[in-house]
Amino acid sequence: MPFAQSFCSAIPTLRLRAVLAFAAVAGACAAQAVEDPARAAGRGAAVTEVVAGDPPGPLAAKSFRQAREDGRARIIFFYVPSSGFAYRDREGNLTGVTVELLRDFASSVADTHGIQVEVAWVEEPRWADFYGYVRDSEGGVFGIGNVTITEARRAELDFSPPYLNNIAVLVTNEQVPELASMEEIGEAFAGLTALPYPGTLHEARLNAIRERWLPGIPIRPVASNDELVSRLASEAGYFGYIDVYNYWRARQAGQPLRRHPVGDDSSETFGVILPHGSDWTPVLREFFQAEGGYARSARFQELLRRHLGDELASLLSGG
Structure with a gap:
């Protein structure tokens, strides 16, 4: 069986640390990766997206230092499907409050740091597996699963500032x-x-x-x-x-x-998660804190209302 086929369709879900750079993972999965035209409009040409196949487990992507040196990076966004937060709309496009939050972050990386960014979306419906995959990954790997920020979790993960109550x-x-x-x-x-x-x-x-x-x-x-x-x-x-x-x-x-x-x-408050000690964490924090705070911005409040409705958006944002 060819390596790419066996890697993408029959990778065991063991919690082993990845030893391949994500570029190699993506190359092996290229036959299964699908270009996602979801948000081509309104985004800089420096940001592109793909939807990866089944998650092989923990992954390794470029550090921020490497991304700045190379001028390009593929960053990985793991997500748990959740109505209103990470879901497919009627046209089949991936969207939601936290999906659009990470898209805004990717655009900020491209615009602020001059890095050509490719985003790879990886779906993992099992929350415990999602959490473990991000925890055990390396480099530019992020996770959105409405993860509650706790001190115990801070010992094994990095968090963004809170985005929601x-x-x-x-x-x-x-x-x-x-x-x-x-x-x-x-x-x-x-x-x-x-x-x-x-x-x-x-x-x-x-x-x-x-x-x-x-x-x-x-x-x-x-x-x-x-x-x-x-x-x-x-x-x-x-x-x-x-x-x-x-x-x-x-x-x-x-x-x-x-x-x-x-x-x-x-x-409780929710945060985006990253591998512990990731040098992308200060970059994500910078994005959250810019211009008075992303979670308080008109843009984020509009995302909450659009995907959750006015009443629920007000309840969760403390408004």
Whole structure:
């Protein structure tokens, strides 16, 4: 079997550090890479895009120092598909709040530093794999999966400044009566099954509830937010934590869910992630802090309204 074919279609998902530069990865995957015309208009000619095939795992791309010396760079954007944040529109183009944020960053790199940039988008629907791939990569690799900024994660990843607030909400089927206080959960949720999303803070929250109020209750891990919402909506036998925007969209779509506000956790902020110690981190920070702050800019507020709607945009941005 030719190397390119075997590399792109049958790479094992082992967590091994990449030993090839991303240019070599891209060359092997060239037959599967598809030019994405998504945002040719309105962008400088110095920025081009491709959509890569299946992620082979952690990748290695040029450092910022190398990119400046060479005058060109291929940077890798891993993303977790998420409605409103990283999704395909009706024409099949990749878009969303965080997708456009990274496009703006790529344009800033080209314009500010005179670097010819090629962006490679890599989809990874499994959040834990996405997180590990970015963590174990090298150089110009970035990740958007609405990752909550925590001190524990800072020990193994770099973060951008926060771009959005988050509220984690405790959710059941609407048939379950609303909790008046968390102290009642031991009785009210007895017999329910917890739905942890592995690798996330939502899993940690459910573990804390189990340890304090519901020891020994059954758990059923889920692989995605869509699966979590589907199970919660299917019957009254489950409970779990989801981000407020996922709850909001599920309710807008008519899903029979109930939020229990006494379980809300509004202490989170989201950031773009990079490999720990990446020399691209100061460049990303510079982009976020320019001209009064990207997250406060009219451009970013417009992206929030366009992709999330006015009410949800206001809730998440603290406006």
